[in-house]
Amino acid sequence: MFAIMKRELLSYFTSPLGYVFVAVYYLFSGLFLFLFTLSYQSANMETVYTGMFFVMMIMIPILTMRLMAEENRQKTDQLLLTSPVSLPRLVIGKFLSAFAILLVCTLIFLVYGLVLSGFAKVNWAIILGNIFGMLLMGSVFIASGLFISTLTENQMIAAVGSIGLNIGFILIDSFASVMPAKFLQELFSSLSFFGKYSQFTLGVFSVSNIFFFLSVIFIFIFLTVRVLEKRRWA
Amino acid sequence: MIRRSPAAAERIRKMIEVKNLTKQYGSKLAVNNISFSVGEGEILGFLGPNGAGKSTTMNMLTGYISSTSGTACINGIDILEDPIAAKMHIGYLPEKPPVYGDMTVMEYLRFVYSLKKSKLPRESHLAEICELVGINEVRKRLIRNLSKGYQQRVGFAQALVGNPGVLILDEPTVGLDPKQIIEIRTLIKKLGKNHTVILSSHILPEIQAVCDRIVVISRGSIVANDSTDALAKNMSSDHKLVIRAEGGSEDVKKLLSSIPGMDRVFVNREAEPGVYEYYLEAAQGKDLRREISKKLSSRNYPLLMMKSNELSLEEIFLKLTTGDNYGGVDK
Ligand SMILES: Nc1ncnc2c1ncn2[C@@H]1O[C@H](COP(=O)(O)OP(=O)(O)O)[C@@H](O)[C@H]1O
Ligand SMILES: [Mg+2]
Numbered sequence: 001m002f003a004i005m006k007r008e009l010l011s012y013f014t015s016p017l018g019y020v021f022v023a024v025y026y027l028f029s030g031l032f033l034f035l036f037t038l039s040y041q042s043a044n045m046e047t048v049y050t051g052m053f054f055v056m057m058i059m060i061p062i063l064t065m066r067l068m069a070e071e072n073r074q075k076t077d078q079l080l081l082t083s084p085v086s087l088p089r090l091v092i093g094k095f096l097s098a099f100a101i102l103l104v105c106t107l108i109f110l111v112y113g114l115v116l117s118g119f120a121k122v123n124w125a126i127i128l129g130n131i132f133g134m135l136l137m138g139s140v141f142i143a144s145g146l147f148i149s150t151l152t153e154n155q156m157i158a159a160v161g162s163i164g165l166n167i168g169f170i171l172i173d174s175f176a177s178v179m180p181a182k183f184l185q186e187l188f189s190s191l192s193f194f195g196k197y198s199q200f201t202l203g204v205f206s207v208s209n210i211f212f213f214l215s216v217i218f219i220f221i222f223l224t225v226r227v228l229e230k231r232r233w234a
Numbered sequence: 235m236i237r238r239s240p241a242a243a244e245r246i247r248k249m250i251e252v253k254n255l256t257k258q259y260g261s262k263l264a265v266n267n268i269s270f271s272v273g274e275g276e277i278l279g280f281l282g283p284n285g286a287g288k289s290t291t292m293n294m295l296t297g298y299i300s301s302t303s304g305t306a307c308i309n310g311i312d313i314l315e316d317p318i319a320a321k322m323h324i325g326y327l328p329e330k331p332p333v334y335g336d337m338t339v340m341e342y343l344r345f346v347y348s349l350k351k352s353k354l355p356r357e358s359h360l361a362e363i364c365e366l367v368g369i370n371e372v373r374k375r376l377i378r379n380l381s382k383g384y385q386q387r388v389g390f391a392q393a394l395v396g397n398p399g400v401l402i403l404d405e406p407t408v409g410l411d412p413k414q415i416i417e418i419r420t421l422i423k424k425l426g427k428n429h430t431v432i433l434s435s436h437i438l439p440e441i442q443a444v445c446d447r448i449v450v451i452s453r454g455s456i457v458a459n460d461s462t463d464a465l466a467k468n469m470s471s472d473h474k475l476v477i478r479a480e481g482g483s484e485d486v487k488k489l490l491s492s493i494p495g496m497d498r499v500f501v502n503r504e505a506e507p508g509v510y511e512y513y514l515e516a517a518q519g520k521d522l523r524r525e526i527s528k529k530l531s532s533r534n535y536p537l538l539m540m541k542s543n544e545l546s547l548e549e550i551f552l553k554l555t556t557g558d559n560y561g562g563v564d565k
Binding site for chain 1: 296299322326332333337349392
């Protein structure tokens with residue numbers, strides 16, 4: 001598991017993808033911080049966090065597109081799948097590699113907190129909570145991106161497919177508002193990713209939201225394992 | 235090389251045992267109910283034309299794909315029942331070496347080392363492998379910058395990491411130049427001394443040169459399974475000849491067929507203008523060389539070449555794999 005994670009990290013940083021990803025993340029988050037917080041002379045980062053949802057939604061598929069698609073294309077999956085490594089460990093190893101990069105990205109918010117604390121009172125609990133929220137949301141995108149990457153040999157298709165799926169996550173809200181029946185509306189809004197994420201940005205940490213995100217991550221990792229398993233039986 | 239009779243192989247521990255293995259892709263039967271076993275320390279050649287089902291079989295043996303029915307055991311462990319334990323004993327070189335272009339050779343081998351959960355001392359073990367397959371001079375190079383021959387050797391090295399008891403090699407010499415082919419062959423022979431090896435190929439001489447025993451597969455089914463010696467003996471005996479004679483092929487054929495004890499006369503091709511090559515088969519044990527020579531000169535058809543049919547292993551292979559029944563070989 002850690003062998004696989006390590007290999008992926010090595011690969012992220014031998015191709016410039018890893019560096020570029022981190023740099024672009026810092027660039028956007030810094031820009032948002034400047035536009036939405038610093039320029040208003042405030043210490044409220046709510047809009048920044050909201051913006052990061054969309055940044056992650058578009059960028060994480062670029063991080064995950066390669067994870068399995070490239071193995072499928074180069075037939076290196078033959079090495080992984082004939083090694084004494086269980087499928088869940090293989091998939092979790094892949095997941096952790098992308099998560100490690102997301103972690104490096106997200107921790108920049110500690111620095112932003114320090115910057116803000118220079119001229120305003122900063123609520124560290126809220127900052128830490130939001131870092132946690134962003135990591136959870138990002139992990140959902142990683143797990144779904146990994147899943148899509150497993151389905152194809154083509155990185156581009158994997159990236160476009162994952163962005164499409166992520167847009168679908170947002171559209172759940174819009175579906176909710178056009179549902180004819182009240183219970184359907186409630187059902188769809190109870191599945192709202194953006195709604196739940198927004199609660200983090202407002203400083204609300206509910207156990208049920210955390211549990212919701214963890215379940216979605218679990219489901220996608222499970223589905224990825226299933227796809228790998230199923231392929232053997234094709 | 236140690237050659238063992240099949241009877242002796244029975245007494246040795248079976249490292250690979252395949253029973254009624256079948257793989258179906260949709261309506262296509264890629265591998266059809268095959269059974270064989272490989273004893274400890276044996277080198278088995280898995281011979282068959284392209285599309286015969288060699289890679290499919292090897293992918294089932296290594297747990298990359300599952301079988302539709304039947305079982306495959308490695309060192310007594312069923313690959314589907316306890317895949318992790320079975321895979322600990324396998325080194326697999328697939329048709330296309332599973333190497334990562336963005337890693338250096340050493341980075342890659344260290345990665346494989348941790349994947350295989352090897353307990354051997356890492357650096358000395360890997361150094362030994364690099365020495366053995368001859369990749370010392372490229373250890374620090376990126377794999378994508380290596381030639382095909384070197385990439386194949388890195389793939390080979392990968393299969394040796396962790397010193398697994400069973401090596402499964404899918405067409406390991408495909409795409410290599412003749413010098414590299416000989417090197418790889420020598421290497422396989424060397425490895426065969428303390429590993430059980432299955433080696434697939436669609437080229438007969440290659441298999442013949444290194445294997446103790448040959449399993450011939452055609453269109454998903456096994457059509458022969460015998461020791462290399464027995465197969466070769468069966469096929470290159472005196473009663474089969476190749477000759478070249480000048481003169482009309484129909485007339486010569488008729489003439490040769492009239493020799494008592496001549497079973498078959500087959501016009502192979504026109505070797506030179508007016509000179510035809512014939513494959514002759516006499517009844518088992520009959521030596522007709524003198525008769526042939528006399529008969530031809532009596533009618534003034536100059537005999538330009540005569541030799542015992544050493545190509546017949548190829549011929550048999552072709553026959554086996556194109557579906558002709560060939561008495562005495564099919565088992
Ligand atoms: N994934 C697959 N889907 C459908 N048919 C396949 C697949 N893999 C192999 N086959 C078919 O199975 C047969 C055996 O293929 P293979 O094992 O690769 O042959 P070999 O390695 O002996 O050349 C071929 O006819 C091939 O077309
Ligand atoms: Mg093949």
